[in-house]
Structures are given as C-alpha cells and as structure tokens.
Amino acid sequence: MELIGYEICPYVQRCIILLLVKGTPHRLTFIDLEHPPSWFRALSPLGQVPVLKVEDRALFDSGVINEYLDEAFPPRLHPEDPLPRAWHRSWIAFGTACLSSLAALYLAKEERDYLRARGDLLHKLRRLEQILEPLPFFGGKALSLVDVAYAPFFVRLELLQGRHAFYPEEHFPKISRWGKALLDLPQVQDSLVPDFSQRFFAHIRKKGPYAARLFSP
Template sequence: MSIKLVSFHLCPFVQRAVIALQEKGVSHEIDYIDLADPPTWFAQCSPLGKVPLLLIGDDVLFESSVILDYLDEIYQPRLHPSDPLLRAQHKAWIAFGSDLLMQQHALAVAEDEATFRDKLDLLDKNLRRLDLPIGQGLFGKSESLSMVDVAFAPLFLRLSILMAYRPEVASVYSAQVKGWAESLLARSSSQASVLPDFEARFESFFREKGSWAVASSAVSN
C-alpha cells in the first residue's frame, strides 16, 4: 500500500509523522503544498484545511496524533507503551505537546518585544510541567524511544533555532528538558525529518510574518 504525507515545509505536526515513519523504516512519499494557496484537491481531502494528511492508497487520515496512532498499530517497532494506562498518559502528554507547539509558534510570530516576553513566560511555565513526568520516568528516557519523543522533537528543533536568534529562549529549559531535547535532536530520524534548507526557510517565513525574534537577532542580520 502506498503511503504519502501531505505536508507544508515548516509544519511541526507533519514532522512528527515523518519522524515516526523514519523510526519505523517505512518508505513514503511527501507531497509539499503551499498552505497560503492550497490545491483544490486539498480542500476535499482535509476537513480542517490542515496538514498533515496521510494518504494510504485512496484513504485519508488527518490529525497528527491520529496518524501517529495508526502508524504505531501497523508498523514495528511499537512506540506507544502496551499498558493501557501508560499509553493513555503518553497520549495526554502528546496533546500537551501540541499546545506547546502552538505556544512556540506564538513566540516565533510575536511582532514586538513585550509580546515575545509574554509568550516566552507562558512557554517557560508550561515546559516546567514536563519535569515531573520526566522525573517519574514516564517518558524522556534515552534508552527507549516513545511516541512522546517523536511528538516533542519538532518543538525542540524550533526552540533550538529560536535560541540562536534570542539566547534567552534557552532559559525555558530545565536541566532535564535540556538533556531530553538534546538527545532527541541528535537522532538521525530527527535530523532527516526536515529538508536541508529548513533553517533558511524558517527564518524567511518568520521574518515575513514580522517576527521580533528574527528581526532583532544579531545572528540573522
């Protein structure tokens, strides 16, 4: 059965699916669309008008967490825990990770310093919530990859780029989260999950959106 992902180059939710496909060694195609000017077939296939879509033959799946669940049921190795309660807890933290991705986006598009600092405070407060489950060993263990890892790696990639523009972004990481983020970004599946020009695209996209972080950075100017 052919597997195709419908993607937008910078979408972190698509990147989750790419990482899962890489970790499971599933060959797939990626069809990149322009979300600002999507093709007509996209509106018919995507009820929410969002990527990712996973096209399995003629069937369509949407929502990144649902796509991850499907891939995990079909392809080895299993990345969700087999215990139902643990699995549900992992899915809950993946939903939390989706919220964090939206907060990271709000940080990246903040057009002035005051908004940027507000968004950074919010992200800081919420990232601290990860310390307890990591400390309890629920996820973030370097010896075994889980779907929580897959779901969080795109967040850490974007925060690492923002840190290069604004070093104060690094303050949102506790020691535990920093260690977790670094180990995920070192994985070949994370590195191969975006195109080589990702950082340049990221910069030009957010610069165009009026990002204060990009515009004020000594690195990008």
C-alpha cells in the same frame, strides 16, 4: 502511502520522523498552504496538514496519523498497558500546547506579545521539567510517540536559542538532556528539508515583525 505537508510544519515533521523510525515506505508531497492545489480540500476537510493517503482513505491530524502508523507498523512505540499509554497521550497533548506557545513567541508582532508568549512557554517548561526522569527518552531507554511529538519542538527551540537566548537552559537540565538526545537521532535530522533553517527564519520575518528583529542573525 503518501504524506502531504508543508516544509516547515512541526506537525508534518512529527509524522515524517515516525515514518523514518518505522522504516515505512512512503511518498512525501509538499504543497503551498497559502495557495493549495484544488485537490487538497477534498482530502483535508480542515484545510490543514499533515494528510496521509492510505489506499482510498485520507487521514488527517498528526496525532491520529501517528497512532495509525504505530498500530499498523511494528515495533510499537506506545506502551501496551492502558494507563501508561493514556499518560503518554496526555503529554503528547501538552507537547502540542508547547509548540503553540513557542509559535506565539517567534511570530510575535509586538514586544508585549513576545513577553506574554515567553512567560507562557517558561511556565510550561517548568511543569515539564518537574515530571521528566533523568533518562534518555520520555519513557526510558526506548523511543516513544511522546519523543516523536516533542522532537519538532526541540528543533525549533535550538534554532531560536542560537539566535537569541530567551530561556535559561541551566534551569532545565532534564529538558536540555532530553532535547539533545532527540536532536542526535538521525531520523530527526533526516526529517528536515535541506534549507529548513532558512525557510524557518524567512517565515518569522514574514509573520512576526518583533520576533524577526529579536532573532535576526
């Protein structure tokens, strides 16, 4: 089984984390998305990562890949009952929206773009704070696919917040507690390439001129 991705892609990281949590043997192949190899388009109809090669099939979309991994390799992280499972899937979708808002913030080209993205992100975080329980993980004491989906968000949030405090953590105690619990997981730390921070901020400098100034060291 081979996972194909890009070193700083949060959606690839979701899949790496789950593979590590499951202890599933796999090979990891990183590609340059701006100059992908000729064989990549045949595997990924959307031209996006992650892609998981399993036998003669190529799976794409991080949500689809992680659902497959959860069903194929025990123990299950998704709830067994249909309603809680659908609830978890709903908040995974919300986590994807949070990642998009965060990306809009750190890739902002102008101040107005940054302020719009920051407002949108804070609105989402307030909604998330409302539904969280004061527990280590989203579903309680055990890790779930929701936690796996949000971990890349918290990795990037912590790095950005360390450079420029753009959101008031004291107003989000449950989110802060949850983020710390996820960042403390060895599988989350092991899912990052050694020079992740340097690559991440280099990407910001290349793509988001206003954000690059704001989050400069």
